[in-house]
Amino acid sequence: MIVKVLGSGCMNCQKLKALAEKAVQQLGIDAQIVEVKDIQEIMAHGVMATPALVVDEQLRLAGRVPSLDEVVRILQKAQ
Amino acid sequence: MDPFYPLQLLADWLTYTVFGLAPASKLGSSLDFFLFDMPKVLILLAVVIFLVAIVRSFFPPEKTRKYLSHSRLYAGNVAAALLGIVTPFCSCSAVPLFIGFVESGVPLGVTFSFLVASPMINEVAVILLYGLFGWRIAALYIGSGLAIAITSGIVIGKLGLESWVEEYVYQIRMGEAADVPEQTWQERLSYATGYVKEIVGKVWPYVVVGIGVGAVMHGYIPADALARYAGPGNPFAVPVAILIGVPLYSNAAGVIPLVSVLTEKGVSMGTALAFMMAVVGLSLPEAIILRKVLKPKLIAVYFGVNAVGIMIIGYLFNAVLH
Numbered sequence: 001m002i003v004k005v006l007g008s009g010c011m012n013c014q015k016l017k018a019l020a021e022k023a024v025q026q027l028g029i030d031a032q033i034v035e036v037k038d039i040q041e042i043m044a045h046g047v048m049a050t051p052a053l054v055v056d057e058q059l060r061l062a063g064r065v066p067s068l069d070e071v072v073r074i075l076q077k078a079q
Numbered sequence: 080m081d082p083f084y085p086l087q088l089l090a091d092w093l094t095y096t097v098f099g100l101a102p103a104s105k106l107g108s109s110l111d112f113f114l115f116d117m118p119k120v121l122i123l124l125a126v127v128i129f130l131v132a133i134v135r136s137f138f139p140p141e142k143t144r145k146y147l148s149h150s151r152l153y154a155g156n157v158a159a160a161l162l163g164i165v166t167p168f169c170s171c172s173a174v175p176l177f178i179g180f181v182e183s184g185v186p187l188g189v190t191f192s193f194l195v196a197s198p199m200i201n202e203v204a205v206i207l208l209y210g211l212f213g214w215r216i217a218a219l220y221i222g223s224g225l226a227i228a229i230t231s232g233i234v235i236g237k238l239g240l241e242s243w244v245e246e247y248v249y250q251i252r253m254g255e256a257a258d259v260p261e262q263t264w265q266e267r268l269s270y271a272t273g274y275v276k277e278i279v280g281k282v283w284p285y286v287v288v289g290i291g292v293g294a295v296m297h298g299y300i301p302a303d304a305l306a307r308y309a310g311p312g313n314p315f316a317v318p319v320a321i322l323i324g325v326p327l328y329s330n331a332a333g334v335i336p337l338v339s340v341l342t343e344k345g346v347s348m349g350t351a352l353a354f355m356m357a358v359v360g361l362s363l364p365e366a367i368i369l370r371k372v373l374k375p376k377l378i379a380v381y382f383g384v385n386a387v388g389i390m391i392i393g394y395l396f397n398a399v400l401h
Contacts, residue, residue, distance in 0.1 A: 010171030039174060039251070039371075046254035048140040048179035049172045062259050063139055063172070067269050 001031040001078065002057075006042045007050035009035070015065045016051040023071040029079065083119050090114035109298030116290050116336065120210050121283065127206045128278050132271035136262050138165045140176055147193070148183040152236055155189040160228035163196030164221075173365065177372045181244065182253045188236015194369075195385060196228035199360035203282060207335035208355075212342075219396070220352060224360070227388035234384050243377035285333030293340040306345025316350045317393035321386055324357025334358050348400045353393030361385055 003020050007013025017035060024031045036042060036054075045054055049063030053071070055078040061070075081087075090111050094100055100107030143166045147159055173194070180190040200221055209217040262270070309316040324334075338351045366378050373381070 008171050008174065012171065039178065042175055043178055043182070043251050044254045046141075048144060048176050050175060059259055062141075064270055065273070066266070067273065070266060070269070 001029060001055065001075070003031050003033045003075070004036050004045075004054040005033065006036045006045060006047055006052040006054060006062075008039075009037050010050070012065050013051040016053060016071075019066070019068055019071045020053065020075075022068055023075050026068075026072060027075055029075065031075070083115075086119055087115050105298040107298075109294045112297045113290055113294035116211070116294070117287065120207060120286055120290065120336070121279065123206045123210045124203065124279055124282070124286075125275050128202060128275045129271050131202045132274040133267055135165055136267040136270055138162065139259065140166055140172075140179065141259070143193075144179055144183050144185065147180065147185045147189055150185065150189055152186070152188065152233065155186060156192040156229045156232040156236070159185075159189045159192035159232060160196040160225050163193040163228060164200045166193075166197065171368070173368045174371050177369070178248055178251055179253060181248055182251065186236055187241055187244070188232045188234075190232075191235045191381065192228045192232025194381075195231050195360070196224060198362065198365060199228060199356060199385075200224040201359045203278065204335060204355065204359050207286075211336060211339040216348070216352075220356075223352070223392040223396075224356065227356075227360075227385060227392065231381075231384040231388055235380065238380070240377055240380065243374045243380075245372050245374060248372050282333075286336065289333030289336035293336040296337075296340045296344065300344055302343060303345040305341065309341070309346040309350055311347045311397050316347070317353050317390055317397070320350050320354035320393070321357040321361075321389055324354045325361045326363060347397045349393040349396030349398070352396055353389050356389045356392070357386070360389070 003024065005013060005017040005020055007016070013035075017033065020033050024033065042050065042052070045052065045059055047059065047062050051065065052062040053060045053066075053074065055074065058078065060074045060078070066074075093114055094107055094111040095102055098107075098110065100110060102108070102111075143162045146162065147155060150158060177190065177194070180193070181187070205217050205221060208220050303310075306312075309320070335355060338346075338355050341354075342348055342351045361382060366382065369378060369381070
């Protein structure tokens with residue numbers, strides 16, 4: 001599974017990345033977390049508000065920092 | 080009845096009964112001011128930010144963009160300014176947001192109305208103004224913020240400055256705006272709670288310091304002491320206030336309690352509002368972020384049009400409000 005965190009590297013993006021890492025660890029799944037900072041690639045996902053979470057090329061969340069539970073649920077659903 | 084009346088009773092009781100200070104004393108007056116305003120402002124912040132976060136969860140930027148694409152001059156500017164208030168957007172998403180708007184055919188002037196309104200009409204500022212000055216000043220602030228956002232967008236639209244946007248913006252191909260799953264109520268509530276914690280956690284030290292300094296001035300500086308320098312008689316007060324306000328971006332939450340005391344000491348209302356709008360609406364960090372998509376000339380126009388707008392509002396209120 002490839003989990004992409006989209007964002008310019010701002011504080012909220014760092015928070016989302018940390019949450020994604022925690023969620024992956026908690027679920028014990030095999031996932032690679034990738035930070036996407038390139039604006040062209042962010043836009044290619046149709047995202048206008050960062051941070052955003054893309055799981056296996058599917059946009060799952062944009063424009064806010066969710067709770068850890070929500071990230072865990074998103075990853076579970078995507079499995 | 081004033082819903083904060085019990086807080087005033089509590090502050091009075093603590094100051095005059097528990098600490099035994101005389102109501103006429105400087106220290107007593109300062110402490111009473113602090114003990115009343117501090118909890119009042121923090122309660123207002125928590126409640127209103129929670130409500131704002133819930134409202135905002137219904138207006139993701141993707142939806143806003145859909146409303147505004149191919150909108151026309153004037154009507155589009157009004158809609159953009161109004162949507163700028165409710166669309167959540169942290170300054171770090173300014174770049175994707177801008178590109179997304181331009182890409183989907185939102186006219187440049189309409190995009191600017193949105194970009195101006197969004198930081199200018201800041202919910203923390205609205206709450207503090209309501210708490211410290213009453214609803215009339217808060218409404219004036221919202222109204223004048225909207226007026227500036229709408230007119231500066233119209234001006235920028237009329238000037239036809241599309242070539243002052245960085246070229247690569249027009250080349251970016253945006254992916255099909257993916258459907259982010261609609262949030263459930265549980266997610267909205269948890270988002271709103273988290274947002275309250277984040278904002279209050281970030282601004283409370285500024286509020287404490289701002290109200291603290293305000294409280295000391297309230298008790299120790301005689302009323303109207305500043306009227307000579309920044310009262311209605313000084314024509315330069317407004318531009319000077321704006322110049323001082325621009326670099327103070329991050330301290331908006333602390334500046335407003337201070338502003339309330341400044342007006343009490345004789346700074347005229349228009350000057351104080353202009354100062355505050357410059358603090359909240361014209362920020363250097365935002366300019367640096369927007370530099371990625373705008374050429375310096377367009378950033379200068381953006382700041383210039385805004386500053387002029389704020390100045391006009393300042394003079395207007397100085398003339399109208401006494």
